[in-house]
Amino acid sequence: xxxxxxxxxxxxxxxxxxxxxxxxxxxxxxxxxxxxxxxxxxxxxxxxxxxxxxxxxxxxxxxxxxxxxxxxxxxxxxxxxxxxxxxxxxxxxxxxxxxxxxxxxxxxxxxxxxxxxxxxxxxxxxxxxxxxxxxxxxxxxxxxxxxxxxxxxxxxxxxxxxxxxxxxxxxxxxxxxxxxxxxx
Numbered sequence: 001x002x003x004x005x006x007x008x009x010x011x012x013x014x015x016x017x018x019x020x021x022x023x024x025x026x027x028x029x030x031x032x033x034x035x036x037x038x039x040x041x042x043x044x045x046x047x048x049x050x051x052x053x054x055x056x057x058x059x060x061x062x063x064x065x066x067x068x069x070x071x072x073x074x075x076x077x078x079x080x081x082x083x084x085x086x087x088x089x090x091x092x093x094x095x096x097x098x099x100x101x102x103x104x105x106x107x108x109x110x111x112x113x114x115x116x117x118x119x120x121x122x123x124x125x126x127x128x129x130x131x132x133x134x135x136x137x138x139x140x141x142x143x144x145x146x147x148x149x150x151x152x153x154x155x156x157x158x159x160x161x162x163x164x165x166x167x168x169x170x171x172x173x174x175x176x177x178x179x180x181x182x183x184x
Contacts, residue, residue, distance in 0.1 A: 048166060052168050055168075056104070059104065060147070066145070074130070074152045075130050075134070075148045076146070077146040078145055083139050083141035086142060087140045089122060090181065091136070092181035093178050094120070094178075095175055095178050095179070096120075096179075097118055097135070099112060099173040100172050101163070101169055101170070101171050102169070102170040103167060103170070104147075109162050109163055112172070120135065122135060122136065128152070128155075130152035131171070138175045140175050140176075142175055143174040144172075145170060145173075148168060150166040150167055153168060154169075
């Protein structure tokens with residue numbers, strides 16, 4: 001038994017001494033700097049956004065027939081029909097709507113007939129960012145025209161069909177009916 005205890009103590013000594021000498025090296029944080037390509041891309045996007053916003057601002061200034069409202073979400077709109085007593089659209093509502101899409105020149109990309117009447121589950125479907133926000137600005141029975149710079153529309157991807165990369169859009173949107181989400 002004495003030999004077993006001695007062997008056990010020696011083994012324990014070696015194990016502890018190996019553990020003691022195993023120093024863990026702390027890694028320094030890696031500092032990242034933006035590459036020239038990244039910065040060039042950022043600057044190109046800023047320049048594109050500025051050109052689009054300037055063009056849209058000029059377009060709005062020349063349109064004396066409509067009163068444009070800044071949405072606070074990076075796009076502008078005006079009402080064709082308001083319903084002060086209508087139900088407001090909220091997240092999780094199911095909304096029946098129709099819309100059309102034009103370029104800034106007023107040329108139809110998609111007509112309301114092409115798109116057809118849609119049922120949209122608010123904030124849960126794959127529409128462009130500006131569309132999600134635009135729907136929530138309207139009430140049942142209202143129709144408005146929205147002017148989206150490309151960064152609030154389909155951006156550099158386009159819609160992979162008729163809308164190309166970095167295309168600002170004009171969308172006429174009408175809320176036909178709201179099926180309110182019931183909180184449980």
